[in-house]
Amino acid sequence: MDRPKQLIGVIDEPGPARDALAETIARDGLAVVAVSRAEELPTGVDLVVAHVRAVPASDWPGLCERLPTLVVSDTRDAPDLLSAVDAGLVDYIVEPCRHGQLLRRMIRKVIRLRALEEARREDQARLEELNETLETHLAMLRLDQQAGGQIQRKMLPPRLQTLGGVTCDYWFAPYLYLSGDFLDFHLLDERFLLFYFADVSGHGASSAFVTVLLKYLANRWQNEWDGEHPEALPARWLADLNRELLDTGIGKHATLFVGIIDLERRYLHYSLGAQLPMPLLVVDGKVTTLAGEGMPVGLFPGAEYPTLGCSLPGNFHLWLCSDGVLECLPGDTLDSRLRELEQQVQASATLADLRANLALDLTPGEEALPDDLTIMMLSGFGHADS
Template identity: 90%
Template sequence: MERPKQLIGVIDMPGPARDALAETIARDGLAVVAVADSEALPPEVALVVAHVRAVPAADWPALCESLPTLVVSDNRDASDLLSAVDAGLVDYIVEPCRHGQLLRRMIRKAIRLHELEEARRRDKLRLEELNETLETHLAMLRLDQQAGGQIQRKLLPPRPQSLGGITCDYWFAPYLYLSGDFLDFHLLDERYLLFYFADVSGHGASSAFVTVLLKYLANRWQAEWDGEHPEALPARWLEGLNQELLETGIGKHATLFVGIIDLERRYLHYSLGAQLPMPMLMTDGKVTTLAGEGMPVGLFPGADYPTLGCSLPERFHLWLCSDGVLECLPGDTLEARLVELERQIQASATLADLTANLALDTAPGDKALPDDLTIMMLSGFGHADS
């Protein structure tokens, strides 16, 4: 389809000179309308070619503001030429009929530049509208996440607690508002203390939703427990959560540690799924890493999880940390950072000691963290009141 001719307005006194100027411009596919003043210009005019003698000096600013304007003159000494230049014209040319080809090129270039400027202006307005909409949506999302973060914190157990001679405490800090870390501890009955520690892949809303699912499933499975074989519960729970996460199809997996402390025997039954760093048990000033390994939860169908256990001395500290703690430790390798974590735990008698040693002694949320970070400490039996 042939593009319609662009209409060029010529402002000049009527007569042979204006006709010659209009004829010069009309070549090469340009349409021309000649008028005596700007008021007579039709609305579809794309550009104005105005003779300096035809426009009063006071009218130049309004004309240049409304349309891109080229000024022509018979000589460079025209008294009103400077007034037109000061008003913001696109360009000017002297003796236009002698330089017709140059004039037409200047007209086309001025039209293209004006079209580009108009497109840029429209894009800017559109971008401002989109930015305003985006800011509104981000503000709403921020409020939603803040509310979700408050709800998630409400799902966490009160801290600290003393349960059956075991003191349970934790430090919890999400990367932003919602966290992929989660934990819980409570008595199954008078003899058994249940606790678990989870680190869901990623962070934010989708990871936080998995922690809510974990809380729901743990409550359901606890209600369904018949009171028999508590040592089998940790592995059974991991297998169940593994199947639940795979069936959701959300592409999330987790590392998880589930433990049950037999308060009478002072024995820890546990199972784990790719926990990193591994839980560390400190007794008599020495730190040992709990034995065992297991597959991540939510990645592999039919994964089996180990049933493990160890005796607990009268006085112990059991530390569990999410992998965000590794970002807070010096060292170029994972092994070096794990060694440093062990050293920091050995030097810490309380949860406050460890957070201070890791420069986390501000309130959770007051310090920007590279990842979700949670630390959990269980101490007993002789440390229960420490």
């Protein structure tokens, strides 16, 4: 299909000079319409070639605003040429019929520039529309994230509970609205206190969905437990969760600590999967890292997890932190940051103390954190009122 010709409007006084100017422009395959006044120009004109003698000085601003305009003159001394220049014409040429090739090149150039400008304006309008749509979607996503964050918090246990002589407390601070960290604690019966502490890789919605799965599976497994062999339950849970995460195919893994405190024996049965930092047990001012190691949950098929345990003295504090705490500690190496965490834990009698020592005494959401950050503390049995 042939491309339509650009329509060039020529404004000049009727006569042989106007006819010659129109013929000069038309030699390059351009369509030309010649008129005596700007008001006579038809619609669809792409550019105007106006003789300085045919347009009053007062009409130049309106014409240049309406259409790109080239001005032609028979002499540089034309009195109204400066008025046209001041009004914003594209360019001007003297003796156009003698410089026809130059005039046609100027016309082609102006037409190309105008097409580019039109395309730029269309792109800008399209971008503004897309930005408005994006802002709307972002606002909706933010509301969804905030709602999801509220639901996730509802799944957490009530803070500061004393269960069977053991006080449980935590601080939960998502990176934004949703967190990949999760925890829970409650009595299985009058003898056993179950708790777990999870840190799912990444943060945001996909990691938060894994915490929902963890909550669901934990509730199911608790209902299925027959009350026998509590020492085997943590390791079995981790193996089952490892299989469930691999079966989902979502590419998420987690570090996890699962513990069961035998309140009668004052003994902790536990298992772990790549927990970092390791849980810290504080007794009489001395900090001890719980023993054991295990593979991350959700990475390796058929992974086996250790069955571990330790006695709990009458007075103890057990601290568990997600790896986001490492971003808040001084030190150039992991070992130096872990040593710093031990010192801060040793100097903290309460959860509020540790938050203050780590400069974490802020309201979640008011200040950006480098990562999801969660701290859990269990104290007993002589610290039940601490």
